[in-house]
């Protein structure tokens with residue numbers, strides 16, 4: 001069996017294979033300030049004839065505010081107020097505007113573990129596959145059903161296995177690997193499949209880098225992006241979940257059936273850049289070098305962790321941000337922000353002329369601040385570059401690793417970080 005088949009077998013109480021339909025018990029459900037209000041409305045709609053309008057298990061639901069924080073409009077403020085009230089009435093954990101981006105906060109606070117079936121009303125919920133969970137994005141109305149019943153139906157997905165081997169060159173990171181994979185299979189290459197990432201390159205990645213890889217499974221159409229838990233995962237989780245022990249059951253068996261196994265040698269991989277206006281429009285950095293940029297955004301659930309920001313700080317040293325470039329740095333959570341602060345990097349960035357904001361999604365989805373204007377070019381460490389994603393539909397977004405972003409912040413144009 002694949003790890004996904006094992007997780008759905010546990011969640012449905014019977015042995016199931018890819019292609020079967022199951023009604024599965026949910027281990028954890030996450031919602032946020034954009035999709036939460038509709039889920040709450042849907043929940044009350046489902047419960048309209050019930051006298052007691054209680055969610056199935058408040059201890060298994062997490063509500064976070066991250067997309068529009070602190071409230072940047074009256075509409076956002078109303079959404080926050082409504083969700084705070086719901087969380088309080090139901091006894092649900094509610095991380096408020098200061099805590100950070102959902103996909104960073106969920107694993108960081110110990111809400112996810114290997115073998116879990118996790119749903120979130122956000123497409124990048126696949127990020128928690130980095131800890132060996134089956135974790136996937138669902139819509140608000142599905143979330144309403146989960147609030148009410150704790151169950152949801154699924155088709156057990158087939159699995160496409162990515163075997164990634166080879167030692168990455170200096171200044172080449174997991175972001176370059178996942179961009180390369182997405183460019184190779186295309187935006188629909190893993191549609192409704194669980195992407196399973198394996199091989200020596202993945203095994204040697206710390207959790208922060210694994211999260212980047214799992215996070216972007218959805219950009220190839222994947223239902224999940226799973227990395228089997230190992231000692232690295234165990235160490236990360238032991239710091240967050242009391243008495244956590246690694247269970248060897250949660251991995252794909254030898255002889256498990258895959259829809260496809262794809263092999264990659266990344267030892268010579270160049271830094272990669274996704275070009276406007278699709279995530280699978282991926283080119284080696286050499287092909288876009290010299291493209292002038294107006295704004296560089298380092299952050300998001302994809303690459304807003306301490307390790308990502310540290311790469312930028314170290315690469316920039318005492319150098320200032322290039323003239324006419326806005327460098328926006330947004331740590332993905334309060335915890336990550338504190339690490340950046342204690343390391344002295346915030347002072348360094350402020351001296352360099354960068355802008356450092358408190359944890360949130362920022363301009364990632366174009367729904368809050370830091371937007372691009374007509375004709376402007378943005379380089380971001382986030383995960384999407386669709387037309388208008390970071391502001392004006394007449395702007396252009398490129399995606400890269402934090403190292404490429406840092407090199408480009410120094411020169412004002414897209415730059416190969418291996419040259420810095």
Ligand SMILES: CC(C)[C@H](C(=O)O)[C@@H](O)C(=O)O
Pocket residue numbers: 034035067121122123124137365
């Ligand atoms: C707001 C939310 C529905 C959306 C998602 O599901 O991914 C957002 O987080 C994004 O990254 O585009």
Ligand code: SF4
Pocket residue numbers: 067101102103122124300301302360361364365382383
């Ligand atoms: S940081 Fe970006 S990708 Fe992640 S949840 Fe927020 S808007 Fe979505």
